[in-house]
Amino acid sequence: xxxCDIWSQSEFDGNCYDEVNFFEAFLVCAxxxxxxxxxxxxxxxxxxxxxxxxNGGLIWSIDTWEPCVTDAxxxxxxxxxTNTCGGDGxxxxxxxxxxxxxxxxxxxxxxxxxxxxxxADPAFHFHHVRCCSDSPLPGFVxxxxxxxxxxxxxxxxxxxxxxxxxxxxxxxxxxxxACDAVGARICTADEMLSDCTKDSGCKLNNKISWTxxxxxxx
Numbered sequence: 184x185x186x187c188d189i190w191s192q193s194e195f196d197g198n199c200y201d202e203v204n205f206f207e208a209f210l211v212c213a214x215x216x217x218x219x220x221x222x223x224x225x226x227x228x229x230x231x232x233x234x235x236x237x238n239g240g241l242i243w244s245i246d247t248w249e250p251c252v253t254d255a256x257x258x259x260x261x262x263x264x265t266n267t268c269g270g271d272g273x274x275x276x277x278x279x280x281x282x283x284x285x286x287x288x289x290x291x292x293x294x295x296x297x298x299x300x301x302x303a304d305p306a307f308h309f310h311h312v313r314c315c316s317d318s319p320l321p322g323f324v325x326x327x328x329x330x331x332x333x334x335x336x337x338x339x340x341x342x343x344x345x346x347x348x349x350x351x352x353x354x355x356x357x358x359x360x361a362c363d364a365v366g367a368r369i370c371t372a373d374e375m376l377s378d379c380t381k382d383s384g385c386k387l388n389n390k391i392s393w394t395x396x397x398x399x400x401x
Contacts, residue, residue: 187224187228187229189220189224189229191230191233192215192230193230193234193235193237194234194235195211195214195215199234199235199237199344201235208243209243219243219244219245220244220245221244221245221246222244222246224244225242225244230242232365232366236343236344236360236361236364237360237364238363238364250271250272250273251268251269251272251273252268252272254267254268256274257274257276261356262279262282262284262395262397263279263306263355263397264276264277265278265279282306282397283305283398284303284304284393284394284395284397284398285301285302285303285372285394285395285398286310286391286392286394287372287375287376287391288300288376288390288391288392289311289313289375289380289381289387289388289389289390289391290380290381290389291328291378291381293388293389293390294389295389295391300376301372301394302391303398306354306356307354307355308355309353309354310353310358310391310392310393311340311351311353311385311387311391311392312340312342312350312351312353312358312361312369312392312393313338313339313340313370313383313385314339314342314362314365314368314380315337315338315367315369315370315374315379316337316338316366316368317335317337318337319337320337320339320367322339322341323337323338323383324337324338324339324380324382325337325338326338326380326382328378328381329374329377329378332377332378333371333374333377333379336370336374336377336379337379338374338379338380338381339365339367339380340383340384340385340387341383341384342361342365348384348385349384349385349387351385351390353393355393358392358393369393369394370392371394371395371396372394372395374394375392380392
């Protein structure tokens with residue numbers, strides 16, 4: 184990758200290591216003849232898209248912990264959280280009160296079990312995942328209806344790792360991470376209802392999926 188002169192990987196021998204302590208993580212890398220990445224390497228996206236859907240998760244680094252100084256150092260980029268640096272130098276994460284994420288039916292003519300085409304839900308609810316990109320990506324489609332309505336937007340549904348291509352019933356944060364893992368983003372509600380992801384896989388035209396629109400009321 185640009186800005187990186189190292190090789191990286193997240194999946195080893197078909198296994199993803201999700202909830203492990205530092206010593207276990209150290210041994211996983213050592214067994215492969217590798218090492219844990221540095222903080223700077225992680226923040227330079229050297230491991231981005233290397234597998235296991237870990238782009239949206241916290242990852243062990245080889246660096247010793249340094250206390251935060253400013254709130255900006257703690258920002259997680261999520262719409263429904265506030266991030267502050269505590270007096271002890273540890274980042275604090277709090278949910279934004281009454282923060283809701285818009286969900287949308289997978290296609291404009293979709294039959295989503297009599298739900299409104301667009302509805303707001305809390306970020307911890309579970310919905311399906313479809314992703315959008317402003318540039319072409321492998322497996323993404325470009326639908327004419329989308330192009331004529333919201334511009335050139337590519338859509339996809341099969342964005343998970345092998346064997347789990349269809350990302351169904353995920354929280355909003357999990358959906359963001361799934362799209363980010365393939366270099367894409369969550370679609371806006373207008374893009375979803377302009378058929379930007381229609382017929383892109385996983386039989387989600389008649390299912391409710393997350394969008395990126397944030398609101399404070401239903």
